[in-house]
Each structure stands twice: as C-alpha cells, then as structure tokens.
Amino acid sequence: MLDSNETIVAIASPTTPAMRGIVRMSGQSVVSILESVGVPTSRAKRPQIIDSRIDLGAPLGPIDVTVSLWPTSQSYTGQPSAELHTIGSAPVLQSIVGVLSSAGARAARPGEFTMRAFLAGRLDLPQAEAVLGVIEAEQRGSLEHALKQLAGNLSRPLEQMRSEMLDLLADVEAGLDFVDEDIEFISDESLVDRLSVIHAAVEKTRQSMESRGGSRSRAIVAFRGNPNAGKSHLINALVGDEVAIVADVAGTTRDIVSVETVLDGNTIQWVDTAGIESRAMEDPLFEITVASQAQALRASQNADVRIWCVDASKDDLDAQRRYFETHDGSSKRSSIDIWVATKSDLIDTRVVEPDWIYTSVITGDGVGPLRDLISQFVASRDQEEVGSIMGTAARCSGSLAHAAASIETAIRLVQHGDGHEFVASELRVAVESLGEVTGTVYTDDILDRVFGRFCIGK
Incomplete structure (x- = not known):
C-alpha cells in the first residue's frame, strides 16, 4: 500500500471545457506546498477560503485561483486538504497539477482520495463504493440506490x-x-x-x-383508474391469462389481485387494484371501500410502473389525468406513470391525445406496444439500479x-x-x-x- 501521509494531487473535475475546474490535494504537506507556490495561508487551524494567484510559467503565466483549505484532519480525507478552483480548461488544470507536483506533491492513484477517507474512518467500504455509484449515476434510479x-x-x-x-x-x-x-x-x-x-x-x-x-429483481406494475375503466381486462390481455376477475359491474375488484410472470427475461408482478371511488358514510359499502382504497394506494405508491386506465369512450382524458395526478400522492422516485386510454375500439382513433397509449382488448390494438414499453422500462431500470x-x-x-x-x-x-x-x-x-x-x-x-x-x- 502507498504511504497515506504523502501529499497527493489530481484534477477532480471533468477535463471538458467549463466555467470552473477543480484541482484537489490531500496530505501532511498541503499547507507548505501551497505557500511554496505563492498561496498565502494564515496557518490558522480552521478552514479558509483564499483568493490568490499561481504562476504557471510560459505561456500561461499567473492565473487567479480560489483555494478552499482544510488545514487539519477535519476534512473528507482526514488529512490537511485543499481544493483549487479556477478556469475549467484542461491545459490550465494540468499545469496547476504540474506546478504542485514540482513543489512536492505526487499524482494521486484512482480512488486514492476516497481510500484515505476510508482509512480515516470517514466512510466504510460500502459507503466508499457508493461514492463511485454517485459519480457514475446517469439516471435517477441509480443515483437513488447509490445515495x-x-x-x-x-x-x-x-x-x-x-x-x-x-x-x-x-x-x-x-x-x-x-x-x-x-x-x-x-x-x-x-x-x-x-x-x-x-x-x-x-x-x-x-x-x-x-x-x-446478478439476477434481475422483481418489478411491480400496478393498474389504477376509475371503476370499470378496463383495468382487469387489460391486465389479462398483457399477461395472456385470466388472472383478474372481469365483469360488467363496476367495482368488481376490491382486494388486490397480484400475479407474477416473466416478460422478456424480467420478473414482473402485475397488480390489479380497486377502482378509485368514494362513498358516503351511511353507504353499507363505506368501510369496505375505504379499506380497498387504502390498499390500492399503498400498492400504487410501491409500484415501479403505474398504468393509469381511463375509459376513452366516456371520460375526458386530460381531466382524468389531472385528477389522478393530484389524487394518488407520492410514489417511488424511480417509478414511471403510463397513461392508457382503454376501449379504443369504441372511439375514432384518428383524433388522439398525445402521450396516451390507446388500447382495446377486443381488437388487441395497443396491447403489444404497451407490453413493449413496460419491458423496456423494466430492463433499463434493472441496468441502472443494479449498476451502482x-x-x-x-x-x-x-x-x-x-x-x-x-x-x-x-x-x-x-x-x-x-x-x-x-x-x-x-x-x-x-x-x-x-x-x-x-x-x-x-x-x-x-x-x-x-x-x-x-x-x-x-
């Protein structure tokens, strides 16, 4: 293992052109190295922000830098540390690293700053690995898991x-x-x-x-919407089996109906929920309705994919969407909502609303594209959430x-x-x-x- 007391230096920001770039140092000689290149420090045992200049030699000459200095062990790495902020230009940042290296710092190895934080007890190993996950996260699912x-x-x-x-x-x-x-x-x-x-x-x-x-985790797909909006019909069509009870009477589904299948190599838990409704307290079905609505809400909030079903032959799609968006409360940050206009065989589909998938379990229209969309999301979700x-x-x-x-x-x-x-x-x-x-x-x-x-x- 390398000597963890040596002072290390590296560019800590992307080397692409930017308004600001960062060079990072850590080690026992940080303060003396800064002073040797012309950055004045007060030698006070407290964090400091110092506006200064560093001479990079020809052809760059002196440049302005803002130095954030932690002169004691109260830093991320548990050592004296500094960050030099300046123009985000690769030649400038590389020249700063060269000047600091000539003054006594050595080039840091991959992950050496985080390793020093681990050795100092600032992080444990899973947390150190999560730092890499945060750095590499490209989508919110991977970032959420890493955080x-x-x-x-x-x-x-x-x-x-x-x-x-x-x-x-x-x-x-x-x-x-x-x-x-x-x-x-x-x-x-x-x-x-x-x-x-x-x-x-x-x-x-x-x-x-x-x-x-390694293996892919189960994704939960929950079906939401008004009673008799075709949720149960649609889940049966997507699964390819009669897993949900279907009837012309609104409110057939009271309890959660759940079934697991494998879709394109991904395990999916399909969840049929009670239609969104309310009843007066004197209604004999009031308590049952309250319980079923609470159960449906929990399933919706835990879902990775929420399929919102609206009867295209009866309801105003945009009005229903606005209502559902305010009705269902919070959900997982990594989840998505898919808006489905059901019973499209009963309407003129030449005039359609954008961002809606029009489906008909009678003709089969839209069922395949909806299934493909779910599969694509689950596959990308597995990739991004597992990666970190x-x-x-x-x-x-x-x-x-x-x-x-x-x-x-x-x-x-x-x-x-x-x-x-x-x-x-x-x-x-x-x-x-x-x-x-x-x-x-x-x-x-x-x-x-x-x-x-x-x-x-x-």
Missing part, C-alpha cells in the same frame, strides 16, 4: 449484526473461562434463538445482494455466505451439545466475515479491488 448506500442503509444493519455477534461471542468465551464453576452467562436456548435471528438477517441481506448483483451497487454485491456475497454458514454451524453445534469452544470458533469466523463486508477487516487486495475502479481525482 441510500452512501447514507449507510447497508452498513448500519450489518454493523448491528456484527455488534450482537461480538456480544454473543463474549458471553460464550466468558462461559469457557468459568467452565468449572456454576456460572451461566448465556443459556443454550437463548444463544440458539439469538443466532437464528442474526442468521435470518444475514441470509436476507445476502440474497438481496445477489439479486442486485454491483461492485458491492460482487465483493460482499462471498463474505455474507461465509458468515451465514458459520452461524448455521454454530447453531447446530449448540443444539447437538458440542463444546462451546467450537461454537466460539465459528462465531469468530462469522464476525470476521461480516467485518470484511463493512471494512472493519480488510486487506490490501480488497482495497485495490474496491478503489481501483475509481477515476483519478476521486
């Missing part, structure tokens, strides 16, 4: 599991120290119960990571599987009455495996694989 991982949604539960494992290991080993005395730190029954809970949590996390890193965490999944799956196997072995040893020294050995393996995921336990090889995928300057 969640950066916020610790993977690390926190794993650290809680590891902490409880350490507590159990301490109890087991304490019992070994007092094996000749009548002292029980934890009963076998309690040990098995607590290990079983942790094992289930580790397995759930492992399966989730494997699905994200695929590196984490690939790195973590083996360690999580190892931890789960060790916990399972420990449970079996306790149940068979084997010696607790064997149980303690398995628990230590499980603790170490979980530590490999969060970065509590790491090797140079692990760090190389994680940070080698970064670009220089990050």
